[in-house]
Amino acid sequence: xxSEKVLDHFENPRNVGEIADANAVGQVGxxxxxxxxxxxxxxxxxxxxxxxxxxxxxxxAAIATSSMAxxxxxxxxxxxxxxxxxxxxMEALDGLPPVKVHCSVLAEEAVRAAIxxxxxxxxxxxxxxxxxxxxxGNCSCGE
Numbered sequence: 001x002x003s004e005k006v007l008d009h010f011e012n013p014r015n016v017g018e019i020a021d022a023n024a025v026g027q028v029g030x031x032x033x034x035x036x037x038x039x040x041x042x043x044x045x046x047x048x049x050x051x052x053x054x055x056x057x058x059x060x061a062a063i064a065t066s067s068m069a070x071x072x073x074x075x076x077x078x079x080x081x082x083x084x085x086x087x088x089x090m091e092a093l094d095g096l097p098p099v100k101v102h103c104s105v106l107a108e109e110a111v112r113a114a115i116x117x118x119x120x121x122x123x124x125x126x127x128x129x130x131x132x133x134x135x136x137g138n139c140s141c142g143e
Contacts, residue, residue: 002060003094009064014071017053023121026113028106035062035103037110039070043118047078054110061100068092069107078118082128084111 002010017040024041035058042051052074056066069089073081086104090096096104112128119126 001097002064005068005093006061006064006096009067009093010060013063013067015053015067015074016055018055019051019053022053024114024118026110026115026117028109028113030102030106033058033102035059035106037062037066037106039066039110039114041073041114041118043078049073049076049078049081059100059103061096061103062106064093065089065096065103065107066110069111073111078115081111082115084108 019040019042022040022042024043025038027036027038029036036056037058038055040053040055041049044050052070054066054070056063065086069084072084072089072092086101086108089104089107090101093104109129116128119128
């Protein structure tokens with residue numbers, strides 16, 4: 001049912017925890033399944049994600065997608081991180097069952113929410129929160 005990569009990121013999640021002095025924090029949730037993801041980032045003055053951590057309340061797929069998403073954006077520029085899609089997260093995990101696609105959507109949304117928070121704190125008038133790139137009907141985007 002789950003790929004070896006999903007199981008590995010669930011059993012050995014990377015980047016778990018909080019960043020006390022984070023300058024970007026995003027939290028998203030899905031009312032239908034109860035998953036909640038919170039992503040903390042430390043973004044440098046030249047807009048590179050120097051550190052990223054997460055706390056997720058949810059199923060194994062939610063934890064795995066949070067872990068993978070943080071791995072995929074760590075060390076990247078904010079602009080590069082904004083190109084992260086739920087599809088890319090799923091592909092990096094070698095797929096998810098259809099009923100768990102919404103977890104990858106939440107991971108994408110959490111990264112975007114953290115970056116939006118960074119822009120808001122800096123007073124940068126830029127909107128990065130959009131509907132998910134691949135709506136599955138189970139996510140919080142309202143499609």
